[in-house]
Ligand code: HEM
Ligand code: SF4
């Protein structure tokens with residue numbers, strides 16, 4: 001769980017930084033997207049590097065889901081009879097919503113790939129002009145896309161808030177002071193990532209990026 | 211105080227069980243929760259009914275027998291308190307109180323509110339001890355122990371094996387108990403020789419007993435009457451990682 005989750009979180013950081021290039025203008029953003037396909041060019045032919053990256057990501061996603069499923073099934077088997085009265089929850093909201101949150105994120109990622117990678121669900125869907133695709137996506141009249149996107153990102157934020165802390169703990173974070181630090185770091189990380197992902201659609205929505 | 215109790219009644223392990231409502235009048239706020247159940251049972255016996263079976267022994271918060279799920283809280287609403295040490299003044303007149311047994315497949319219900327916590331014994335049997343003969347209590351300063359380690363080990367040693375951590379855990383995991391029983395040894399010199407084989411053995415026994423896996427949800431520590439801190443599980447994780455990933459140890463002691 002922790003290792004695959006960290007891989008995915010690293011991808012999220014890189015992806016967020018890439019997305020922020022949208023503020024440097026259409027040419028620069030499109031150039032960046034094309035460059036992604038060319039990394040390792042002299043050594044590896046064409047989009048090889050991108051495909052290696054994608055393979056690592058898919059393996060991480062699948063392993064993450066398999067581990068989560070094993071845990072969920074064990075939890076279910078461990079409590080066959082439910083409590084009649086179970087109102088008090090002391091842990092965080094984020095910790096409680098990891099499983100359903102994960103499912104929502106998966107659905108979003110599928111939509112997102114169909115939208116911006118394959119272009120199937122994108123109003124423009126021109127693979128050579130990712131900037132145009134993003135701007136068309138978050139146009140004001142497509143507010144529901146932005147809304148869904150925002151909800152998905154906030155879900156990612158909650159997932160990361162507990163996920164990052166939990167990963168530290170699983171990898172052996174063991175002192176009370178370290179626990180406070182790990183929780184704070186996870187919160188800052190989640191909020192920063194959410195903000196980084198959300199500025200793009202809201203910049204498009206408000207016409208800052210067009 | 212006049213209360214309405216809704217109590218889980220189950221004739222035996224095979225019975226399906228159900229919540230049954232009992233009004234109890236004239237409860238003193240100074241009674242402990244178990245004394246209140248004693249009052250109910252005396253009235254049930256007088257009325258020729260089967261009294262409610264519940265576990266208890268010391269009634270002073272040290273034996274760990276008296277686990278009850280009270281209104282969805284393990285050991286009731288007061289933190290750091292076992293059910294036997296909980297007083298009725300924590301409740302209000304006219305309140306309805308739901309009382310259920312611990313719910314975990316590793317803790318099967320024997321009768322009513324009594325569960326079998328033998329699974330914890332299996333975890334202890336898998337390594338929760340040291341094999342060196344220790345003889346009588348040694349001179350206190352003959353083996354120096356750093357103050358921080360002594361304190362943390364003592365904190366873990368406060369675990370009374372009550373099972374509230376399992377009962378409160380959304381995953382039905384017994385990691386807090388297992389971690390407490392590990393760290394009370396792993397932080398002391400006497401626990402070092404078997405430190406890494408012990409952690410594998412106890413975690414394996416925990417998993418085999420049918421407890422769920424820990425997801426660091428954090429429900430256990432607030433429910434624990436002894437306040438075993440959540441970071442105790444981090445100590446277990448670190449030893450477990452070292453045992454499996456770097457040392458390649460096998461279970462056993
Ligand atoms: C501001 C927010 C985001 C924007 C503007 C954005 C934009 C994009 C674009 C343009 C692509 C296509 C890249 C290409 O193939 O050239 C892409 C791919 C992808 N995005 Fe996002 N994305 C955002 C947030 C997210 C989030 C939050 C996640 C994960 C939870 C995510 C996961 C993915 C995945 C898995 C791919 C496919 C990568 C691949 O096939 O190579 N994205 N995104
Ligand atoms: S860790 Fe706390 S809740 Fe769990 S068995 Fe020990 S004393 Fe009870």
Ligand code: FES
Nearest residue numbers: 269273274276294
């Ligand atoms: S009866 Fe011993 S701890 Fe409650």
